[in-house]
Amino acid sequence: MPEPLATDPYKGVRDFYPSEWARLQSVFGIIRTTLELYGYEEYNASPLERAELYEAKTSEEIVNEQTYTFEDRGGRRVTLRPEMTPTFARMVAGKRRELPFPLRWYSLPNLFRYERPQRGRLREHYQLNVDLAGLSSLHADAEIVRMAHAVLSAFGAKNQDFIIRINSRTLLTKLTEEAGLSSEGARAYIRLLDKKSKLPPEEFRASVSGLTKTDPLSFLEGGSPSVQEAKASIDQFLLLLQEAGITNAVFDPTLTRGFDYYTGMVFEVFDTNPENPRSLFGGGRYDGLVGMFGAESVPCVGFGMGDVTLLDFLETHGLLPEAHTAPELYLGTPDEGALAHALAYADTLRAQGLRVIVNLTSKPLGEQIKDAVRRGIPYFIAYGGSEESGSTVRVKTLAKSSEEEVPKDSVVEHIRR
Amino acid sequence: MPEPLATDPYKGVRDFYPSEWARLQSVFGIIRTTLELYGYEEYNASPLERAELYEAKTSEEIVNEQTYTFEDRGGRRVTLRPEMTPTFARMVAGKRRELPFPLRWYSLPNLFRYERPQRGRLREHYQLNVDLAGLSSLHADAEIVRMAHAVLSAFGAKNQDFIIRINSRTLLTKLTEEAGLSSEGARAYIRLLDKKSKLPPEEFRASVSGLTKTDPLSFLEGGSPSVQEAKASIDQFLLLLQEAGITNAVFDPTLTRGFDYYTGMVFEVFDTNPENPRSLFGGGRYDGLVGMFGAESVPCVGFGMGDVTLLDFLETHGLLPEAHTAPELYLGTPDEGALAHALAYADTLRAQGLRVIVNLTSKPLGEQIKDAVRRGIPYFIAYGGSEESGSTVRVKTLAKSSEEEVPKDSVVEHIRR
Numbered sequence: 001m002p003e004p005l006a007t008d009p010y011k012g013v014r015d016f017y018p019s020e021w022a023r024l025q026s027v028f029g030i031i032r033t034t035l036e037l038y039g040y041e042e043y044n045a046s047p048l049e050r051a052e053l054y055e056a057k058t059s060e061e062i063v064n065e066q067t068y069t070f071e072d073r074g075g076r077r078v079t080l081r082p083e084m085t086p087t088f089a090r091m092v093a094g095k096r097r098e099l100p101f102p103l104r105w106y107s108l109p110n111l112f113r114y115e116r117p118q119r120g121r122l123r124e125h126y127q128l129n130v131d132l133a134g135l136s137s138l139h140a141d142a143e144i145v146r147m148a149h150a151v152l153s154a155f156g157a158k159n160q161d162f163i164i165r166i167n168s169r170t171l172l173t174k175l176t177e178e179a180g181l182s183s184e185g186a187r188a189y190i191r192l193l194d195k196k197s198k199l200p201p202e203e204f205r206a207s208v209s210g211l212t213k214t215d216p217l218s219f220l221e222g223g224s225p226s227v228q229e230a231k232a233s234i235d236q237f238l239l240l241l242q243e244a245g246i247t248n249a250v251f252d253p254t255l256t257r258g259f260d261y262y263t264g265m266v267f268e269v270f271d272t273n274p275e276n277p278r279s280l281f282g283g284g285r286y287d288g289l290v291g292m293f294g295a296e297s298v299p300c301v302g303f304g305m306g307d308v309t310l311l312d313f314l315e316t317h318g319l320l321p322e323a324h325t326a327p328e329l330y331l332g333t334p335d336e337g338a339l340a341h342a343l344a345y346a347d348t349l350r351a352q353g354l355r356v357i358v359n360l361t362s363k364p365l366g367e368q369i370k371d372a373v374r375r376g377i378p379y380f381i382a383y384g385g386s387e388e389s390g391s392t393v394r395v396k397t398l399a400k401s402s403e404e405e406v407p408k409d410s411v412v413e414h415i416r417r
Numbered sequence: 418m419p420e421p422l423a424t425d426p427y428k429g430v431r432d433f434y435p436s437e438w439a440r441l442q443s444v445f446g447i448i449r450t451t452l453e454l455y456g457y458e459e460y461n462a463s464p465l466e467r468a469e470l471y472e473a474k475t476s477e478e479i480v481n482e483q484t485y486t487f488e489d490r491g492g493r494r495v496t497l498r499p500e501m502t503p504t505f506a507r508m509v510a511g512k513r514r515e516l517p518f519p520l521r522w523y524s525l526p527n528l529f530r531y532e533r534p535q536r537g538r539l540r541e542h543y544q545l546n547v548d549l550a551g552l553s554s555l556h557a558d559a560e561i562v563r564m565a566h567a568v569l570s571a572f573g574a575k576n577q578d579f580i581i582r583i584n585s586r587t588l589l590t591k592l593t594e595e596a597g598l599s600s601e602g603a604r605a606y607i608r609l610l611d612k613k614s615k616l617p618p619e620e621f622r623a624s625v626s627g628l629t630k631t632d633p634l635s636f637l638e639g640g641s642p643s644v645q646e647a648k649a650s651i652d653q654f655l656l657l658l659q660e661a662g663i664t665n666a667v668f669d670p671t672l673t674r675g676f677d678y679y680t681g682m683v684f685e686v687f688d689t690n691p692e693n694p695r696s697l698f699g700g701g702r703y704d705g706l707v708g709m710f711g712a713e714s715v716p717c718v719g720f721g722m723g724d725v726t727l728l729d730f731l732e733t734h735g736l737l738p739e740a741h742t743a744p745e746l747y748l749g750t751p752d753e754g755a756l757a758h759a760l761a762y763a764d765t766l767r768a769q770g771l772r773v774i775v776n777l778t779s780k781p782l783g784e785q786i787k788d789a790v791r792r793g794i795p796y797f798i799a800y801g802g803s804e805e806s807g808s809t810v811r812v813k814t815l816a817k818s819s820e821e822e823v824p825k826d827s828v829v830e831h832i833r834r
Contacts (some may be wrong), residue, residue, distance in 0.1 A: 004711025005469060010495060011465035015508050016523065021461050037767040039744035039774030044438050046430035046527070046541050047464065050421060068495075070487035073531065078427060078485075080465075091432050094424030100792050104774065105435065110463070114490065124463050139756065139777045194760035243757045248737030294421025340660045350454040356519065357456030360556045366559065375517050 012123030101134030429540030518551030
């Protein structure tokens with residue numbers, strides 16, 4: 001006898017049994033419907049990408065330590081995509097002459113990160129990606145924030161359930177210029193700002209002092225005209241959001257978002273639950289990425305929303321949608337001789353859209369009813385020889401333990417009522 | 418300037434631009450609806466699996482030469498799943514005490530094979546997997562063949578468009594016993610039979626002679642009682658299928674299906690198109706797989722259907738469904754001052770389920786109409802200050818170049834009519 005195989009999945013990834021998958025798909029269904037109402041179209045790609053795609057732009061830590069990268073037998077270095085934005089930019093660049101700009105695209109890819117086991121984080125998750133390519137106006141930035149707001153609202157979240165923090169990389173750049181920082185110093189400062197909430201205040205101040213005499217943020221009030229212009233643009237942006245009913249957006253000059261590729265507006269959505277006021281997701285404008293493929297640059301703005309955080313937010317706020325894919329009717333079979341008739345009758349019900357399973361086991365009828373209850377199937381009909389020759393069946397509503405005699409051709413109507 | 422990045426995907430995988438993804442999703446939608454009518458529930462898992470899962474059961478060629486297998490930083494050997502059945506068996510074994518048998522499950526995973534580039538085959542494809550676990554009767558085998566038949570029929574395929582070839586590993590085993598082959602010899606013979614159609618007849622005959630004096634297939638007529646019993650069981654099975662309207666199933670004693678794990682009924686569906694009479698997909702019974710996880714064994718039967726072959730079959734027979742995810746209405750904006758009103762009006766239409774995009778560019782109205790036509794959006798409304806203050810809008814039907822004045826609150830009704 002060989003050693004038995006283990007039944008657990010590979011470390012850090014999830015198995016989706018039907019009820020879990022149905023839950024995720026019902027969430028994805030609401031997301032898809034919402035985005036398609038706004039004219040966004042779904043795209044996808046393989047999780048396998050050439051490793052160069054990430055080496056060019058993401059931070060070195062990600063490529064070297066946090067991706068699954070390996071060499072194929074042809075000597076090509078392959079990476080399991082850790083994020084979707086580079087793939088989006090690659091696809092846009094690849095067909096930029098044929099595609100009708102502006103593009104409104106979304107995707108629901110699975111992404112892979114090589115997390116060190118002790119962190120207890122997942123190595124694979126799903127992430128909604130929503131992007132608008134080909135427009136550089138504030139209206140485009142506003143539409144992307146509206147999409148983030150629309151998705152949460154579609155689940156029933158109210159403005160008081162979350163807050164949208166807004167900032168601008170343009171403003172941050174101008175502030176660092178004002179403070180006399182080089183572009184390299186500015187990048188270091190922005191990385192520091194990104195970690196600000198995790199650092200003790202003295203340590204943050206000391207690190208800033210190492211870069212510049214004056215904290216760039218101190219130029220926010222009374223800075224140069226170019227700082228004031230960038231600031232005014234944020235005010236105008238917040239007004240656009242207000243007009244669209246997004247009254248839960250605020251300016252946060254310390255918000256940076258990690259990625260180096262952001263070039264303009266950045267935003268991050270936070271749960272307002274006082275017990276767990278954490279970051280949910282975010283995004284921003286990245287106008288330089290498509291140009292890295294040798295094409296003219298295409299202004300882009302978008303966001304990414306992970307499934308684990310979203311499901312957790314929905315669960316905490318009591319907003320998880322119900323999933324409906326289980327069968328609606330269990331057709332019991334009291335005698336095997338009539339099975340062919342039961343199968344044929346089931347098909348007439350399915351033709352009317354009812355989800356039906358037919359018992360194929362030799363269990364007695366009482367056990368079949370128990371089986372239906374255990375599976376959470378709401379209705380049960382025993383279908384044998386007398387049902388085949390008669391014109392009615394007895395429909396059991398299992399939750400109520402009630403039974404009603406119904407004409408065979410009215411069963412779907414009866415159940416749907 | 419760094420070297421520009423390439424825009425093509427990794428070798429052998431596909432990018433799915435929105436129209437291609439919508440086409441695939443509309444096909445998957447029909448598959449999902451059909452299977453759920455029969456009570457099948459969707460599951461999924463990560464494409465990352467421990468390599469041991471495949472080393473235990475699939476043929477050596479697959480593990481050593483045709484999978485993506487690499488070592489992670491913790492020294493674990495990881496494989497990108499080349500097929501879904503081992504994952505299915507693993508998940509069933511993992512929760513066999515909690516799950517309500519029989520299970521009716523399906524999945525639409527992407528699968529990976531390391532194909533040598535010169536073969537021109539894909540390295541990633543999608544494959545519908547349908548499985549019924551916990552029943553060993555002919556009725557269960559018949560249900561699985563019905564599912565294969567139901568999926569093709571749901572697209573409008575007729576019985577004359579495809580043929581289902583049926584065989585039984587039980588019968589093949591008994592025939593090889595009759596011919597005096599050891600179980601090792603039987604495996605070699607079955608592998609040979611699997612390649613029969615690709616070999617010159619003399620070569621096949623010569624190879625068989627190397628294994629046994631008499632070709633096991635010659636015992637089909639007038640064999641021992643146990644051969645006759647296995648043969649009678651196939652006849653009974655074909656009758657069950659006939660009762661269910663499956664008149665295009667035939668017995669084919671040379672059918673084997675490649676995998677070693679099949680233990681009973683096997684089937685394969687072929688296109689009957691005389692210009693391209695190729696194999697489409699297949700499946701069979703595999704009762705030993707769940708037991709490899711140290712659990713009591715669970716009888717299973719199922720099939721896998723690849724997306725590339727299916728799409729090709731549907732296209733050849735004119736059965737590809739239409740995909741509908743593009744926006745239905747383009748809301749043109751003649752003046753930027755009224756944009757906020759246009760955005761608000763678009764939201765009232767979306768609340769009624771209409772897919773709407775609002776122009777955010779500064780293009781003149783004529784260009785916006787051309788843009789709508791290029792995108793294949795059927796309706797166009799220009800919404801400016803006068804539309805905001807009035808009670809009607811002019812709805813253009815772009816395909817007919819016609820225009821009609823419609824009350825603002827009847828636009829969705831007008832378009833849906």
